């Protein structure tokens with residue numbers, strides 16, 4: 259068995275069950291903090307340099323890969339170099355899916371086109387009112403990430419980024435609600451988007467399209483909780499193997515502690531785990 263970090267007996271057993279079912283496994287992964295190291299400027303984030311080789315190696319052992327992210331799907335494809343990965347997977351008859359903007363957008367290696375809804379009604383009016391609210395809380399210099407279907411207010415560059423994000427939550431939630439929108443808090447970011455979709459629903463869609471016999475999902479933040487819950491519920495309903503992986507870096511326990519079957523240290527740890535899974539799955543079929 260590959261060397262695993264922070265695994266209790268149950269985590270080890272769940273890992274072993276996924277190895278045994280590898281050929282039928284759907285591997286779903288978050289992008290920022292899971293495949294891509296967290297950086298100060300979201301536009302400079304890139305997938306880990308080892309990710310392409312690890313994902314391509316893994317694809318030969320599992321049923322399908324999916325990236326389920328808060329990023330716009332097209333941006334995840336670009337920052338992840340996913341076109342090239344999809345090319346390699348196509349040669350082995352395997353599929354890679356991208357569900358972006360928390361499941362609102364989708365892209366696949368077969369289609370190579372981003373499909374999604376128009377921007378939500380209310381987003382433009384929300385953005386027009388946003389500067390006044392930010393100024394009232396001393397956050398007029400916050401970095402605003404325009405995402406098409408959503409907007410992200412980033413506090414990472416402030417002296418107390420977590421404290422500021424906490425203070426901004428109530429007024430941004432109120433302004434969002436006034437415009438029929440909801441907030442999605444993340445790592446030193448508050449995103450504002452349309453309600454009605456989340457990563458759990460993306461998992462449900464993947465389950466119906468891929469018909470997996472097992473699921474591994476890895477994530478790092480609050481927005482991954484619904485995906486964790488959907489995978490766990492699917493496993494309990496079907497009796498199929500599941501493995502929930504927490505990509506964790508930093509001193510705090512973080513939002514997924516207690517929900518995951520095992521923890522690994524950031525993207526480096528995630529890729530180590532997936533490398534080990536490929537090797538163990540290869541050993542299991544010898």
Ligand SMILES: O=P(O)(O)OC[C@H]1O[C@H](O[C@H]2O[C@H](CO)[C@@H](O)[C@H](O)[C@H]2O)[C@H](O)[C@@H](O)[C@@H]1O
Pocket residue numbers: 288289290291295296297298299300303326327328329330403405410412414444445446447449479481
């Ligand atoms: O679902 P994810 O793939 O985890 O995406 C969630 C959001 O991640 C990005 O923000 C986070 O990563 C940035 C780059 O490392 C970092 O600067 C920021 O503080 C983090 O919150 C991204 O900017 C958002 O669009 C994603 O929705």
